[in-house]
Amino acid sequence: MRLGASDLACSRGGREVFSGLRFELSAGEALVITGANGAGKSSLLRLIAGLLQPTGGTLLLDGGDTDLTLGEQVHYLGHQDALKPSLTVAENLAFWVQFLGGSQAAMAPALATIGLAGIAALPAAYLSAGQRRRLSIARLIAVKRPIWLLDEPTAALDTEAQATLAGLMAEHLSEGGLIVAATHGPIGLEPAAELKLGGRS
Amino acid sequence: MTALTALLVRDMRLAVRVGGGALIGVLFFLIVVTIVPFAIGPDLALLAQIGPAILWLGALLASLLALDRLIGADYEDGSLDLILTARVPLELAVAVKALAHWLTTGLPLVAAAPLLGLLLNLDPTATGAVALTLAAGTPALTFIGLVGAALTVALRRGGLLLAVLILPLTIPVLIFGVAASNAAVVGPVPFGPPFTILCALTLISAVIGPIAAAAALRHGLD
Amino acid sequence: MALIDLANPSRFLTLSGRLLPWLAGATLFAFAFGVSQIIASPDDYQQGATAKIMFIHVPAAWLAMFIWATMSVAALGTLVWRHPLADVAAKAAAPIGAAFTLQCLVTGMLWGRPMWGTYWVWDGRLTSVLVLFLMYLGVLALWRTIEEPARAARAVAVLTLVGAINLPIIKFSVDWWSTLHQPASVLRLSGPTIHPSILIPLLAMALAFLLLFFTLHLAAMRNEIMRRRVRTLMLMQADAAAGR
Numbered sequence: 035m036r037l038g039a040s041d042l043a044c045s046r047g048g049r050e051v052f053s054g055l056r057f058e059l060s061a062g063e064a065l066v067i068t069g070a071n072g073a074g075k076s077s078l079l080r081l082i083a084g085l086l087q088p089t090g091g092t093l094l095l096d097g098g099d100t101d102l103t104l105g106e107q108v109h110y111l112g113h114q115d116a117l118k119p120s121l122t123v124a125e126n127l128a129f130w131v132q133f134l135g136g137s138q139a140a141m142a143p144a145l146a147t148i149g150l151a152g153i154a155a156l157p158a159a160y161l162s163a164g165q166r167r168r169l170s171i172a173r174l175i176a177v178k179r180p181i182w183l184l185d186e187p188t189a190a191l192d193t194e195a196q197a198t199l200a201g202l203m204a205e206h207l208s209e210g211g212l213i214v215a216a217t218h219g220p221i222g223l224e225p226a227a228e229l230k231l232g233g234r235s
Numbered sequence: 236m237t238a239l240t241a242l243l244v245r246d247m248r249l250a251v252r253v254g255g256g257a258l259i260g261v262l263f264f265l266i267v268v269t270i271v272p273f274a275i276g277p278d279l280a281l282l283a284q285i286g287p288a289i290l291w292l293g294a295l296l297a298s299l300l301a302l303d304r305l306i307g308a309d310y311e312d313g314s315l316d317l318i319l320t321a322r323v324p325l326e327l328a329v330a331v332k333a334l335a336h337w338l339t340t341g342l343p344l345v346a347a348a349p350l351l352g353l354l355l356n357l358d359p360t361a362t363g364a365v366a367l368t369l370a371a372g373t374p375a376l377t378f379i380g381l382v383g384a385a386l387t388v389a390l391r392r393g394g395l396l397l398a399v400l401i402l403p404l405t406i407p408v409l410i411f412g413v414a415a416s417n418a419a420v421v422g423p424v425p426f427g428p429p430f431t432i433l434c435a436l437t438l439i440s441a442v443i444g445p446i447a448a449a450a451a452l453r454h455g456l457d
Numbered sequence: 458m459a460l461i462d463l464a465n466p467s468r469f470l471t472l473s474g475r476l477l478p479w480l481a482g483a484t485l486f487a488f489a490f491g492v493s494q495i496i497a498s499p500d501d502y503q504q505g506a507t508a509k510i511m512f513i514h515v516p517a518a519w520l521a522m523f524i525w526a527t528m529s530v531a532a533l534g535t536l537v538w539r540h541p542l543a544d545v546a547a548k549a550a551a552p553i554g555a556a557f558t559l560q561c562l563v564t565g566m567l568w569g570r571p572m573w574g575t576y577w578v579w580d581g582r583l584t585s586v587l588v589l590f591l592m593y594l595g596v597l598a599l600w601r602t603i604e605e606p607a608r609a610a611r612a613v614a615v616l617t618l619v620g621a622i623n624l625p626i627i628k629f630s631v632d633w634w635s636t637l638h639q640p641a642s643v644l645r646l647s648g649p650t651i652h653p654s655i656l657i658p659l660l661a662m663a664l665a666f667l668l669l670f671f672t673l674h675l676a677a678m679r680n681e682i683m684r685r686r687v688r689t690l691m692l693m694q695a696d697a698a699a700g701r
Contacts, residue, residue: 085316106322114313119604120252121245132241134321153698159604160695254602262594269587273634277579353566353576354587 035061035097035180037082037212043090044077051077053090057229061097061180064203064213064226073232075216076113079183082214083110098180108181109174113189115166119159123150126158127172136177144176148198163190175202182206184215188222196222238323239331246335249308250301257339260297261347267293268351279356286355287365287416291409293351294344294369295376299401301340302380303387303394305332306452310388315452325452330445333381341373364419364426368433372412375437378444379404385448389455408436464541466682473675480672487665494658510568511655516663517561518582520670521589522624524554527674528596529621532614542678544610545685547617548600549677553670555593561586581635585628592620606685 036058043053051074059065067075080086082093084105095104117126124141131141145151148168153161161169167190174182182203188196200222203213215223251257271289272282282289306329309315318328348369352362383401387393415429491512501508528550534543565583566576577583596613603609 080316083316083320085319102322105320108320110316110320112313112316114311114316116313116317118245118249118312118314120249125245125248129241129245130317133238133323134317135238150698153695156691156695160692162695162699165695165699259598262591262598265594266591269591272579272584273631276637277584277635279575279578282579356575356577 035095035210035212037181037214038094038096039082039091040094041091042078042081042088042093044074044081044086045089046074046077046086050089052231055091055229055231057227059212059214059227061210061212062207064207064215064223065229066221066223066226067214067216067229067231068218069231075231076185078231079110079112079185079214079216082181083108083183085110104181107179108183109177109179111170111174111182111184111187113185115170117158117161117166117169120157122155122157123161123169124154126169127176130173131176134173134177134179140176140178144172147175147202148172148195164192164195167191168195171199171202174206180211182211182213182215184213184217184221186217187215188217188219238321239327242318242323242328242331243335246332247339250335250339257343260300260340261343263300264293264297264344264347265351267296268354283356283358283361286352286357287361287368287420288413289355290348290351290365290369291372291413291416294341294348294373295402295405295409297344298341298373298376299380299398301336302377302384302401303397305336305381305384306388306448307384307393315388319452325449326445329381329385329448329452330378330441333377333444333448336381337374337377341377342370344373345369358420361416361420364416368412368415368430371430371433371437372408375408375433375440376405378437378440379408381444381448382451385451386455388452408433408440411436466542466545469542470679470682473679477672477675477679480668480675484665484668484672487661487668491658491661491665494661498654498658504572507568507571510564512658512662514561514564514568515659516666517557517564518586519663520666521554521558521561521586521593523667524550524557524670525589525593525617525621525624528554528617532617532621535610535614536618542682544606544614545678545681546674547610547613549674549681551593551596551600551613553673553677555590555597557666557670558586558590558593562590579635581632584635585631588627588631589624592624596620606688 038056038058040056041053042055044051044055051072055078057065067078069075077086081088082104084103093104095107098104098107116130121129123145127141127145128138130136131138142151145154148171150165150168150172153165158166158169167187171187187199191199203215203221203223207213213223213226215221268289275281275285306315309318319325321328345366348366349362352365357365380397380401382404383397386400387397390396411429411433414424415426415433418424418429419426495509495512498509498512500506528547531543531547531550534540535547562583565586569578569583570576596616599613599616600609603612
């Protein structure tokens with residue numbers, strides 16, 4: 035599987051965010067996107083997820099499921115957690131597992147891996163920011179998708195959770211997955227290609 | 236559970252748990268029906284005559300209430316992004332959300348209509364006719380309102396704008412709903428034709444509404 | 458024992474737990490007495506026995522207003538005196554007040570049907586009670602909508618006090634509106650005069666209803682305190698899981 039972009043351009047609110055962007059990613063590889071705020075890191079991720087349309091250039095997925103669009107084969111972990119406060123931890127995860135086409139059996143191991151198994155029956159309103167983030171990450175491991183798009187995934191996570199995430203990302207890559215992550219600092223994907231956004235490049 | 240069933244169950248759960256619960260639409264309906272006599276006087280004969288119209292207007296306004304939260308809530312917490320990456324057509328997803336909205340908002344209005352008919356001195360025939368036309372017509376209100384909700388999703392307080400956009404589109408539903416209700420009571424026009432047209436409007440909006448709403452979401456989210 | 462002693466929820470739970478059975482017993486006794494007085498009272502010369510609905514209809518209206526007054530005092534307790542249990546009292550009273558108001562409306566409708574041939578008339582008194590019912594429902598909706606108890610308490614307190622100020626105004630304007638449209642016939646639900654044979658059962662039922670309110674209110678306050686404890690425990694559980 036290969037994900038590639040050539041001559042990619044993006045505009046937000048009439049302002050051109052980046053142009054002439056290119057990268058190529060193969061199975062088992064990770065791409066880290068860095069840059070100042072506003073440089074377009076989130077926009078690039080949303081572009082790949084199909085939530086934004088490019089103003090120029092192309093995105094190509096080679097080797098995925100040809101019946102599905104690119105966006106339907108990614109996991110998008112954005113700034114928001116997509117959690118409903120009035121549903122419990124388990125209900126939130128169960129919904130996304132069912133909606134994104136995963137299997138119920140994967141839920142309990144996922145909750146256990148990120149350490150939320152003990153509070154599965156708690157309404158999500160009571161969770162801290164870190165716990166909400168971990169619940170979003172549980173979604174990534176409960177439903178299998180080849181491409182992970184992570185927007186500042188370590189925000190709000192403590193060191194232990196960051197280590198868990200690093201382990202999960204390594205496991206995903208070793209299974210032949212791809213990761214594109216936007217971040218300000220190191221997130222445990224160190225031997226990865228870096229794409230720096232911002233400035234007239 | 237399939238993806239769409241999961242979405243339906245989740246939306247219904249949220250409608251019942253969040254905010255005033257599912258019954259706040261009924262409460263609004265009750266309040267609207269209560270304040271009309273204050274404006275036009277308590278003449279029971281007059282109220283019985285315009286009763287179907289009052290009930291229809293109340294149901295229309297109450298239906299519109301929760302609509303701006305229908306898609307707006309998912310937009311604000313990032314759920315909409317994930318719904319777009321699911322392997323479910325967006326048209327079906329928004330249609331299911333509209334169905335959940337009707338089941339938790341519209342259907343209670345239909346159930347409350349007979350009780351409110353008592354307040355307006357409607358006789359049983361009129362009450363039955365109004366309830367039936369509401370049952371047939373409130374889905375249309377939801378599906379048309381869905382388009383407004385999709386158009387105003389990114390706006391902070393799009394509620395009033397949504398009403399401004401949607402109310403003109405709901406006029407045919409209102410016309411045929413009230414006409415069918417009155418026809419059952421007053422006669423000369425039989426109940427059948429306006430009621431059939433009302434059902435047709437619901438079926439048409441059930442198709443056009445989700446398609447238009449999905450298109451609006453795709454183009455409006457950038 | 459000062460009011461301040463009841464401010465401690467645990468002490469309140471202990472004391473109310475001891476008081477509750479006695480209150481319940483007193484309520485039952487009062488109802489037994491009241492019903493016996495109703496049965497003993499004479500039939501109305503026009504309406505027959507139907508008029509005896511008045512004995513549960515009128516006290517319900519009195520209680521509906523009394524409970525709003527209670528909620529208003531509790532609201533002052535929350536906003537002005539910062540009494541810790543004031544908002545618990547307010548939240549527990551609201552559904553009971555709504556229930557009494559609804560009972561008043563329903564008995565009024567059931568009384569109206571044989572009297573005027575219609576379930577509802579928009580006369581001053583019934584309409585005022587309907588508006589009061591809507592205001593109770595509004596308070597209930599507001600309690601439900603705001604999740605955090607302290608914030609909800611303050612918001613509801615403001616609404617309750619504004620409502621309390623408004624209620625006389627609403628009553629006056631509704632009565633005035635009612636006379637606008639019904640100048641001649643004055644439909645008086647409580648009968649033409651209050652004769653002692655009617656007054657005593659009325660007061661007896663009013664007392665029974667009052668005791669019923671106190672019993673239910675106390676029990677509801679206990680439930681609310683325990684509900685908040687569950688919530689606190691859940692918050693602590695979440696904190697513990699987060700390692701804080």
